[in-house]
Amino acid sequence: MVRRPLFVANWKMNKTMAETKEFLNTFNTYNLPASSDVAICAPFIDLPVLADQAKVAVGAEDVYPADKGAFTGEISAEMLKECAVRYVIIGHSERRQLLGESDAFVAEKYHYCTKNGLVPILCVGESLEQREAGEAEAWCKAQLDAVFTGAETLPEEVIVAYEPIWAIGTGKTATSADAQQMIGALRAHLAGLIGDEQAASARLLYGGSAKASNIRELMAQPDIDGGLIGGASLAPDSFLALINEGSADID
Numbered sequence: 001m002v003r004r005p006l007f008v009a010n011w012k013m014n015k016t017m018a019e020t021k022e023f024l025n026t027f028n029t030y031n032l033p034a035s036s037d038v039a040i041c042a043p044f045i046d047l048p049v050l051a052d053q054a055k056v057a058v059g060a061e062d063v064y065p066a067d068k069g070a071f072t073g074e075i076s077a078e079m080l081k082e083c084a085v086r087y088v089i090i091g092h093s094e095r096r097q098l099l100g101e102s103d104a105f106v107a108e109k110y111h112y113c114t115k116n117g118l119v120p121i122l123c124v125g126e127s128l129e130q131r132e133a134g135e136a137e138a139w140c141k142a143q144l145d146a147v148f149t150g151a152e153t154l155p156e157e158v159i160v161a162y163e164p165i166w167a168i169g170t171g172k173t174a175t176s177a178d179a180q181q182m183i184g185a186l187r188a189h190l191a192g193l194i195g196d197e198q199a200a201s202a203r204l205l206y207g208g209s210a211k212a213s214n215i216r217e218l219m220a221q222p223d224i225d226g227g228l229i230g231g232a233s234l235a236p237d238s239f240l241a242l243i244n245e246g247s248a249d250i251d
């Protein structure tokens with residue numbers, strides 16, 4: 001099964017519109033490797049700028065699972081699609097932890113994306129305590145169960161990002177062997193939930209302090225298909241370096 005590598009920037013709560021334009025002024029001058037897909041997920045306010053000027057796919061960092069109504073501060077799929085949004089990050093650990101998003105709410109958002117032609121990037125990952133207690137794999141599998149058990153329809157592309165919470169923004173990357181072990185286990189588990197073929201074509205990303213210096217080794221693992229990139233995506237040159245390194249061994 002050939003899966004195209006996918007490198008997704010997760011800008012989080014960084015970059016004003018002016019900073020987004022500045023990023024694109026440089027990033028748009030780069031020749032990106034044709035073998036890989038690239039997307040930028042950005043704050044809502046930056047999406048119209050990306051829609052107008054970005055040469056890569058546009059993504060949002062969240063969506064609310066309703067078409068319209070009394071949901072102060074929230075945003076719908078239709079609103080996002082008007083900004084050329086294709087991908088939406090769903091269930092990032094920062095939203096689960098800081099904003100109390102439950103597995104059930106994450107599942108609702110996931111399926112809302114699917115029904116509305118957006119491609120959800122589902123994030124799963126364990127805390128350091130869970131890893132040390134030997135519970136990491138069971139925890140991440142349960143996060144998949146919460147979304148995929150009994151799912152009637154799947155998105156055009158199934159994308160899951162494994163992001164160990166202890167590796168996010170900390171400079172501590174999971175070793176490529178640990179990341180492969182988890183991501184391989186998640187792909188096998190996905191097969192039981194969505195079928196062998198869908199699991200084999202799903203793109204499974206690693207996230208958590210991924211950067212140009214470690215992405216190549218991560219990408220050499222059989223089940224790792226790309227990265228969800230925070231800090232290293234904020235400057236055009238470091239994001240380019242990561243994409244180039246991550247694509248270096250792809251034909």
Ligand code: PGA
Pocket residue numbers: 010163167168169170207208209210228229230231232
């Ligand atoms: P990081 O963030 O690359 O800065 O660790 C990744 C993420 O949270 O998606």
